[in-house]
Amino acid sequence: xxxxxxxxxxxxxxxAAEAGVSIATVSRVMNGRVNVAPDTQELVRRAVARLGAPxxxxxxxxxxxxxxxxxxxLTDYFGVIVSSVAETLDLHGRRLVLSxxxxxxxxxxxxxxxxxxxxxxxxxxxxxxxxxxxxxLRARDFPFVVVDPRTPLxxxxxxxxxxxxxxxxxxxxxxxxLGHRRxxxxxxxxxxxxxxxxxAGHTSALADAGVLPAPELLRSIExxxxxxxxxxxxxxxxxxxxxxxxxxxxxxxxxxxxAAYERGLRVPEDLSITGFDDIDLSxxxxxxxxxxxxxxxxxxxxxxxxxMRLLDRHTVDTLHIELATQLVLRGSTGPPPAAG
Numbered sequence: 001x002x003x004x005x006x007x008x009x010x011x012x013x014x015x016a017a018e019a020g021v022s023i024a025t026v027s028r029v030m031n032g033r034v035n036v037a038p039d040t041q042e043l044v045r046r047a048v049a050r051l052g053a054p055x056x057x058x059x060x061x062x063x064x065x066x067x068x069x070x071x072x073x074l075t076d077y078f079g080v081i082v083s084s085v086a087e088t089l090d091l092h093g094r095r096l097v098l099s100x101x102x103x104x105x106x107x108x109x110x111x112x113x114x115x116x117x118x119x120x121x122x123x124x125x126x127x128x129x130x131x132x133x134x135x136x137l138r139a140r141d142f143p144f145v146v147v148d149p150r151t152p153l154x155x156x157x158x159x160x161x162x163x164x165x166x167x168x169x170x171x172x173x174x175x176x177x178l179g180h181r182r183x184x185x186x187x188x189x190x191x192x193x194x195x196x197x198x199x200a201g202h203t204s205a206l207a208d209a210g211v212l213p214a215p216e217l218l219r220s221i222e223x224x225x226x227x228x229x230x231x232x233x234x235x236x237x238x239x240x241x242x243x244x245x246x247x248x249x250x251x252x253x254x255x256x257x258x259a260a261y262e263r264g265l266r267v268p269e270d271l272s273i274t275g276f277d278d279i280d281l282s283x284x285x286x287x288x289x290x291x292x293x294x295x296x297x298x299x300x301x302x303x304x305x306x307x308m309r310l311l312d313r314h315t316v317d318t319l320h321i322e323l324a325t326q327l328v329l330r331g332s333t334g335p336p337p338a339a340g
Contacts, residue, residue: 018047064120071105084300167325168201184242228255243336250275268334287331
């Protein structure tokens with residue numbers, strides 16, 4: 001390979017290829033991180049000597065911190081995603097600046113991120129900000145990735161989510177195959193993208209069986225156990241109650257289990273109940289919940305990977321990524337009770 005001319009600059013990718021290491025390893029060596037084997041550090045230094053030092057990237061891109069915003073309590077769903085993001089950023093030699101917890105929801109931070117010289121990009125997890133604020137951030141050429149967007153995003157904003165429509169369709173198709181036709185839906189807030197996608201999946205599964213969805217069987221709630229309990233109580237009090245309930249998440253499903261128990265209904269003999277997410281709680285109920293396993297850790301890893309590509313100015317053909325889910329069958333679903 002020809003030696004670079006005096007004063008020439010190489011890309012981090014070129015140095016990584018020359019040294020036979022990853023881009024993340026080059027970044028750690030160039031930023032003085034000590035968690036790289038001495039032999040590997042020497043390989044990188046020799047590659048730099050042959051090719052020249054890396055060219056300065058866009059503001060903060062070479063070693064700037066990544067701002068991670070998750071304005072929710074970091075338990076269950078959110079904690080798994082944030083942990084995965086943090087671990088993956090560390091592999092890339094990136095420092096993390098975390099904004100989390102309910103109190104962070106009121107903070108107006110997005111507008112100031114592009115002007116912060118220490119921040120290279122951001123991962124925004126279920127951001128509560130309206131679409132116009134995200135569009136404004138994108139218009140300022142600030143790299144960021146949204147994990148599980150609340151609302152539909154423009155095509156030029158990067159996002160990672162689970163395949164909600166397909167997942168919900170698999171749950172309801174399972175219940176239809178068991179013989180259920182009157183299925184109650186305890187959905188999330190009506191303006192959430194995930195809620196709309198899952199309702200579409202449920203409706204699709206019913207349509208395949210020639211069943212029209214009944215409006216009285218739909219409830220939209222905040223996805224907590226208490227709200228799930230209240231919604232299940234309403235549905236089970238109908239003159240013609242459902243034989244199965246599909247809940248927006250495992251917490252809402254636990255509330256539905258409590259409502260069934262208080263009415264003396266056996267699960268699944270009298271009533272089938274399903275959750276979503278496959279958090280630890282789903283394996284702690286009696287019976288254990290049939291649910292959907294979301295790839296929460298992979299969502300975090302993929303968000304960081306996508307952000308790194310944006311920071312390196314790579315061409316990204318697919319900015320909206322949906323990851324496959326898995327239907328997990330357990331003891332909370334069974335055939336509907338025989339007509340009396």
